[in-house]
Amino acid sequence: MRCAEVSLPLIFEAMLTEKLRGRARPAREPFRNFDEFLRRSARTGVVPGAVAYVGRAGGVVHRVAAGSRAILPRRERMTLDTIFDLASLAKVMVTAPLVVEAGVRGELSLLDPVERWIAETRDSEVGRLPLHLLLTHTAGFVPDNPMADYRGGKRSLFAAIAREPLETAPGTKFTYSDVGYVLLQGVLERRFGKRLDVLAAERIFEPLGYRDTRFGTKPRDRARVAPTERVRRRWIRGRVHDPRTRSKALNGIAGHAGIFGTGEEVARFASMILASGLDRGRRVLAEATVRAMTTNQAPGATAVRRGFGFDIESPYSAPRGSLFSRDSFGHTGWTGVSMWIDPACDGYLVLLTNSIHPNGHKDLKPFRAEAATLAARGLGANQPR
DSSP states (O other): OOOOOOOOHHHHHHHHHHHTTTTTTTTTTTTTHHHHHHHHHHHTTTSSSEEEEEETEEEEEEEEEEEEOOSSSEEEEOTOBEEETTHHHHHHHHHHHHHHHHHHHSOOOOSSSSGOOOOTTTTTTTTTTHHHHHHHHHOOOSSSSOOGGGSSSSHHHHHHHHHHHOOTTTTTTOOEEEEHEEEHHHHHHHSSSSOOOHHHHIITTTTTTSSSOSSSSOOGGGGGOOOOOOOOTEOOOSOSTTTTTTTTTTOOOOSOOOOOEEEEHHHHHHHHHHTEEEETEEEOHHHHHHHHSSSSOOOGGGGGGGOOOOOEEEOGGGTTTTOOOTEEEEEEEEEEEEEEEEEGEEEEEEEOOTTTTTTTTOOOOOHHHHHHHHHHHHHHHOSOO
8 A cells, every 4th residue: 555645735725725715624634534633632631732743754744733732730821842751762763673673783783682682680590581572562571560679770770680580581472561661771881882862862863953853851851841730749841651661770761762842853854764864964863774673583482563662553653544554653642642653655744741740640542543554545545445
């Protein structure tokens, strides 16, 4: 399936004509239903609000902000420059590309056992795990290790992870887990002698020309950060929501969470992936890195399709909707963020919300699926898979 091309110049001409006739919305606007769906979802409380970017490898074709950035302690209007806690998008925007790119460059091997880089795991089942199983969530870890592991420094954290038994035999089952990405952070930091946030800035964020995407937020930007939940009677705003990332061991910088960013800059990352690692003619990631991240690398026994980072087909694939192709890929985040990318129609959807505000986590599968279907239709896809 290939998405049909939409003639954007004709659309803009139609928009101008309709406005001159005194009508607020042009009949030929391909994303009208998409925008109305987001506004309706905000009105009915599915999400407080949303920022969405739809685009192609060549750039953005549609953007919209709907609803509210904050509900409590007072209502604030959502804006396109809102900064979101990107939660697990850190896995595909930072940790996975850094690890895979290092493998492509020969700076490490994805066959390396964890213990080669993290001495605290030696002589343990965890230490013998190859890095590629961590990237596909098939190493056998539990979804989250105990909070008690994070009370000390990183050395004690890694040692604690090594002491805990695996839940399943490596390579036999897919279990989405943050634990593997915490270890991948340790591998990167030990291999290069730099913190993960520094590596991300040098190798990804600065080459992409980011202004707002980073680990944590700047005090001057807090007013446009979307708040999440209330903890100890204070709203989390500008600090990472994930409690393990906030811990003493990780201090806001983690392989699985901790980055904040805007819809515009997440969309630039999606465009770069669609362009096989190029951003405005400049190479950010090797073609081989993008290919390994976006094609199936999961062991056959696991009955899922996962790239080295991106989800392709698993219980987490709701953001594909019904029109993006079967080989499309993407990722979600606990705070309510997601991206989905489809090379078959040269299209992507970045959909950022703070759905856990103000009352906690919600099941967004139906919301994400419908948004993806409407966005794909706006891009020209009309035939279900």
